Amino acid sequence: MGLSERDICTKLITPAVVAAGWDVNAQLREEVTLTDGRVIVRGKLSTRGRQLRADYVLYHRPNVPLAVIEAKDGSHSPSAGLQQALGYGEMLDVPFVFSSNGSRFVFHDKTSQGALEREIEMSEFPSPAELWRKFQVWKGLDEPASQIVEQGYYAAPDGKAPRYYQATAVNRAVAAVANGQDRILLVMATGTGKTYTAFQIIWRLWKARAKKRILFLADRNILVDQTKSNDFAPFGGAMTKIANRQVDKSYEIYLALYQAVSGTTDEQDIYKQFSPDFFDLIIVDECHRGSAAADSAWRDILAYYSSATQIGMTATPKETAEVSSTDYFGEPLYTYSLRQGIEDGFLAPYKVIRYDLDLDLIGYRPHVGDVDRYGHAVEDRIYGQSDVDTKVVFDPRTKLVAAKVTEFLKGNDRFGKTIVFCEDTEHADRMRKELANANADLVADNYRYVVRMTGDDAAGAAELDNFIDPFSSHPVIATTSKLLTTGVDVKTCKLIVLDQRIQSMTEFKQIIGRGTRIDEANGKRFFTIMDFKRATELFADPAFDGDPVQIFEPPLGADLEELESTIESDQVAASADEQLTDSSRPRKYYIDGVEVEVAARRVQYLDAEGKLITEALSAYVKRKLQDKYLTLGNFLARWTEADRKQAILAEVEELGIPLDALREEAPNGAGYDTFDLVCHIAFDRPLLTRRERAARVRDRQPFGAYSERARTVLYALLDKYADDDGATLESGKILHLKPFDQIGTPVEIIKRVFGGKDQYQAAVRELETQIYAEA
Incomplete structure (x- = not known):
């Protein structure tokens, strides 16, 4: 009963497995890391969630796993780790799963014709040859x-x-x-x-x-x-x-x-x-x-x-x-799937910034007799979003898109690799020009800051290798139509801009895939999608991350080659219909004198399952927190009992709740504690600012038992809380900041003022208790 999990592994489980004939060097690995841990985005920064590690994986050959063992300490039953081990077994695609507390094994055998699970003695652990024979039969493998x-x-x-x-x-x-x-x-x-x-x-x-x-x-x-x-x-x-x-x-x-x-x-x-x-x-x-x-x-x-x-x-x-x-x-x-890759931490999560432009929403209709920039009479009809940049061109709109892209880059990373997907090569060229003008300072330093990369532009296409090279600083922004949709590995891509209507789910997935690679060495863990054509509505389609569904049903007795030929003919005919038959009419109308403004801006994030949150963020947060904690009382009890408040905030973020986004969405959100925002949104509790909470603590004067120097430190911490998020109180780094440097070094404050690390941490916990006393 007194043995820790590590003791159980070292003293009981490993000897039992080795005694069964497993080679400790070639066939047995301990604490095998399976995932990298989901990337959790916090504003402009990110952290990693919990990695999944299997206590033991047993192999027939390197990278050919046969079994998983999950260990628990002596206070647990032998079967306590089985559920966890079954999850690892499914990931590794193995049929043999074990759980043990060091007294017995519980053996889950998918190949068994009899009982699926049974308890066995520590001395009865199966040999490599026994499991391999069972595996061969299960997979139907003959000797060759x-x-x-x-x-x-x-x-x-x-x-x-x-x-x-x-x-x-x-x-x-x-x-x-x-x-x-x-x-x-x-x-x-x-x-x-x-x-x-x-x-x-x-x-x-x-x-x-x-x-x-x-x-x-x-x-x-x-x-x-x-x-x-x-x-x-x-x-x-x-x-x-x-x-x-x-x-x-x-x-x-x-x-x-x-x-x-x-x-x-x-x-x-x-x-x-x-x-x-x-x-x-x-x-x-x-x-x-x-x-x-x-x-x-x-x-x-x-x-x-x-x-x-x-x-x-x-x-x-x-x-x-x-x-x-x-x-x-x-x-x-x-x-x-993409969802599984994001959940495991092997793929980069994303947030979506969607801009709705008034011209796209309202549409454009010319006056009778209007001509475009080049004197062509504009056909009288309503031009909607599907016509923008394919049938009608508005330079102010292109300029506005370029301005918003530049605004984002200036606020984040002006050298973050960016791909702008445009309707066609001509649109990509106009976008290149507007982005060059919006970033004239950097283009003056290096004209390759913005490059059009399209199939008909040899000079731009020649820059593709430089663009995908993590060690090449230029080009930074690539404007394109189709060239970069598939297969091109741009690990450092941090921003994908969609100014292209996308109707194909296949193409949409491929485009999103340009940003999903993680590149830790170059500081890329997540990326942003900026959408100007409502393309990201495809995220709500079940087909975005669903398993493939068989819906192709050729007519009974149909010849597939004949069917393909018919489809191809239809596509050629449709393509021909799109070409203008009157050579005097322009392919596009270039319209001057039209103003374009942003009608709406919306930021969307991924949930804990890697799906885009399409409902209102406040509604999503309320639902997830109430599912987790049920009542305000449960949440307050969990908050009060926790030694570290940051641990609870991390627990909330594991639910897929972007805490920084809550502050951005709330009016004057910067003045509120994350705790208050969560309680307000999830449980309708009245909001208190950090300054209001700090003032209430000062009114109570609760630190009379401490020395004058200790009270000075605690009230200085309270002032820091009022100006910043309360979670920083738990970090020892705060003592390196002003005004603590006037009181003493961090070591002096902890040892001489409070009497040691434990006493200092206890004082911080008491300060936090006072801050949330009226919660």
Whole structure:
């Protein structure tokens, strides 16, 4: 009963596991960190939430886990850690889960044909061979398949290892291939390492000689180049990139841009220079494009190599009435969502600043006979938000957007990498000009501060490598239309600006993915989305972070190729309809003399589950706090009992409540304690300012038992509280500030004035008790 959890592990659990035959160096790891801890945004700063750590993970081979053990101290029952361990087991995709307090194990066995859970003695812990045999049967692995599954991962010299979800994706894919599955779909959110996951899948299958010639297909040249020089570099001389329409059949690993191996004629279809059975494994990056009619060349290539195992990887599986990823590849073998990535702390959370402009909301209608800047008669109709920058152009609107973007950058980080998504290349050019004018000081220092990056601008596109390089300071702002929507890894991107109407959920997810990467080394943990076209309404769509849903149902007996051909013809016809048939009419009208103002501004944040809070913030906070604490009395009791008030505030933030946002939304919010704001919003308690609370403490004169110098310190702390948030009282750093430096050094104040650290902390707790005495 007297043993701590660590004692239980060291003295009882580890010896029992080792006695069962587990290699303590190769098969057993303790305190395995599974997540980085959710990023909690606090104003312009951020902190990390709690990391998830498994007490023990047992492995058959490195990165091939078999079991999880959760330990509890002697005051708990043997099963007390089972619920927690089952959660870890699900994350690691293992069938064997154990809980123990050092007296017995509780064994949860998903492979069991009998009792799912049972207690076993410490001496009865199963051996590695026993669990591996059960695992083989559970996965349906015969001996040849087992040999493939047992092939090791690539061991990087720098010690880089896959994250838990990457290992799960790799292990499932390798096991599926070993069992003969030839069409596989992996869905992983942008920024979660799809290419690294693909590399480890290829490496293990290639090393096991289960797959000898492999083709990796992507749709952007920069993706192929990044892959070859980064994640796939260990393949060395066995790898080549198919370029300049040249084919060399002496390699084993081939990387290709699908446009580089396909075309509109047999002569241009370079892939046909390989025999249909040349490749035995094909991995398609961003495979959601592969099922689209407009990109049917993907399907032509896959159909040609139909005998090969084909793995599709995407962040955004396409499921519409016309196009389906799952129809071709099957249901996802594994899905790791944006929401899960944010919750685990591997992806950056975001806040949304949405601007509604009066011109967009009201619309524009010309007067009869109006002409635009170039003398073209403006067609008489109402132009709404969908027409802005596609049919009608208002320079004051572009200037206002540029001003708001610049205002944000000046208030946060003027060198924070920013992507501005515009309607088309012409709009991107106008936005570049207005942003350059709004940031004339920095553009004068370096003209590359703002660059247009579009497919038709060779000079701008040439700056792409510099833009994505974390060590390159310029360009800072990129204006674009489509070039940066997918695949480009801009780790340091801190601001995404949407001045583009986005109707496609796939495109929206890809665009948001440009900001979700975390780059701790360069101070990037979260990012901001600034929306001028109401594109972020798509966050409320269940499809934004839901699992793919099969809704593609081709007509009974329909030929898929024929159906795709019909869809493609319809798209071409629709595109032709958009072109103006009268060459004398302009594609866009440029309207002068129109004023544009901000009609509304709204800031939105993520909740604890990684979803955007779309209801009023006060309503959300009230609901979450009442769910947690039920009544004001419960919250006050929790607050009063806590040794550190900051711990309660952290607990509130773990619910997904942005405390700084509460202060920003409240009238004169800077004058209120966070405690008061929470009590007021959640439980309708009257507000008191920090100054009012401090004045009440002074009126009571409660510190008569302390020495004069101690009272001086306590009242100085009270003054600091009145001017700042009360949580700073608990930080010893406050004693480094004025006026404490006139009383003595922090060490002198704590030791000589209060008699020691414990006495000082007790005095601070008493001060806090007095501050909240009438709460």
